[in-house]
Amino acid sequence: MAIKRREFLKIAGLSVAAGLGGFSAFTGLRSGILEASQYVRDPKELKASRWGLVIDMSKLNQEDIRRIMDVCHKKHNVPAIPNPKDEIKWIWPESFEHSFPGQESPYMGDAIKHQPYLVLCNHCDNPPCVRVCPTKATFKRADGIVMMDMHRCIGCRFCMAACPYGARSFNWRDPRPFIKEMNPEFPTRMKGVVEKCTFCYELLAVGKPPACVEHSNGGIVFGDLKDPNSEIRKIIATKFTIRRKPDLGTLPSVFYVVSDKENKGGHEHVG
Amino acid sequence: MYDSGKIIIGIGIFLLFVAFPFYYTAIGKPVVKPDPRIDTPAIQAMEKKQCVESKNAMKTLHMQMLNDWRDAVVRDGQRFYVATDGKTYNMSLQNTCMHCHSNKKKFCDECHNYMAVKPYCWDCHIEPKEGA
Numbered sequence A: 001m002a003i004k005r006r007e008f009l010k011i012a013g014l015s016v017a018a019g020l021g022g023f024s025a026f027t028g029l030r031s032g033i034l035e036a037s038q039y040v041r042d043p044k045e046l047k048a049s050r051w052g053l054v055i056d057m058s059k060l061n062q063e064d065i066r067r068i069m070d071v072c073h074k075k076h077n078v079p080a081i082p083n084p085k086d087e088i089k090w091i092w093p094e095s096f097e098h099s100f101p102g103q104e105s106p107y108m109g110d111a112i113k114h115q116p117y118l119v120l121c122n123h124c125d126n127p128p129c130v131r132v133c134p135t136k137a138t139f140k141r142a143d144g145i146v147m148m149d150m151h152r153c154i155g156c157r158f159c160m161a162a163c164p165y166g167a168r169s170f171n172w173r174d175p176r177p178f179i180k181e182m183n184p185e186f187p188t189r190m191k192g193v194v195e196k197c198t199f200c201y202e203l204l205a206v207g208k209p210p211a212c213v214e215h216s217n218g219g220i221v222f223g224d225l226k227d228p229n230s231e232i233r234k235i236i237a238t239k240f241t242i243r244r245k246p247d248l249g250t251l252p253s254v255f256y257v258v259s260d261k262e263n264k265g266g267h268e269h270v271g
Numbered sequence B: 001m002y003d004s005g006k007i008i009i010g011i012g013i014f015l016l017f018v019a020f021p022f023y024y025t026a027i028g029k030p031v032v033k034p035d036p037r038i039d040t041p042a043i044q045a046m047e048k049k050q051c052v053e054s055k056n057a058m059k060t061l062h063m064q065m066l067n068d069w070r071d072a073v074v075r076d077g078q079r080f081y082v083a084t085d086g087k088t089y090n091m092s093l094q095n096t097c098m099h100c101h102s103n104k105k106k107f108c109d110e111c112h113n114y115m116a117v118k119p120y121c122w123d124c125h126i127e128p129k130e131g132a
Helices: A005-032 A062-075 A110-114 A128-132 A158-162 A231-238 B004-018 B020-027 B055-075 B093-100 B104-115
Strands: A038-040 A051-056 A091-094 A117-120 A138-140 A146-148 A220-224 A254-257 B080-082 B088-090
Touching: A051 A231, A062 A091, A062 A117, A128 A138, A128 A158, A220 A231, A231 A254, B004 B020, B055 B093, B088 B093
Parallel strands: A051 A254
Antiparallel strands: A038 B080, A051 A220, A091 A117, A138 A146, B080 B088
């Protein structure tokens, strides 16, 4: 018995309708289970349009830098790998010529030239790392923080090539054996992902300042760069500050007050 | 049929080889049904033993939920989850889920091993310390 065209079309039409109906019933059911749930933020959360830091080098000595580094690395389960090729760092000391190439002069005082400078991710306004990331594992948040989503990182290291500040480290090996004391409240990383400073987004979210700011004894100030009344803007307005490699156009959000320790206390910042 | 002896022996060996998975599992240890446990101190101390959502929803949707949670927290900066019953939870695998379910081996691994799924949560997230 040959099927007539009319019959065939009827069956085909009915099957399509049944299929669509079944599909929507299934998906409708799935999303319906948790319909009443929603995501919210902590009311205590610290908010800004563009987070920034001012690091006053006249207020930080070697010991402060070491302490800040230890606190940050401990808090975020950053491993201490002895081999410098495998090293992971979020915040670390760097010489003047490496921090601010092209901004040194032959008549610069030894204290300024040879003191270690505290460097970290600049959370650029125009971040080249974000531009090159093929998976959007690194992205810019609305508040200016250049974030890392470790779940998405595929370890291609394009971001490391793009970052002109060396702020990113690659996990060449499993970091866990190199973490002395694990902070059980924060995850570690795994072999094959890139990591860097995340401006302590997890602390801002619950209303606390970044760890480096908290442990700097006033040497580091954080705030909203878009708010003209913020403390950070007042410092930038009244003191001469420099940024790392400004000619590259990445628009860093970390500003440095560079002056000699002898001037310490000589000019207190306003506000 | 030419070479019938060789062919029949060949077929026999072939069948033995192909059926290997069947008799291997038949002789091997019997398959034990997974038995996830929720008898941790934190859960025992609870007045009403209730997870973030109903048991059924957690059973079928926990993987999807964890995926949504991590996107909400990491990508959108939304840290808290208001459940269907109105309670608010910090969306954190390490600090919320595993606080109650401190028995990863008997809670997570029990079913995941049975189903042969290998979620890579614990490559980064720190699993709770277990006594045994």
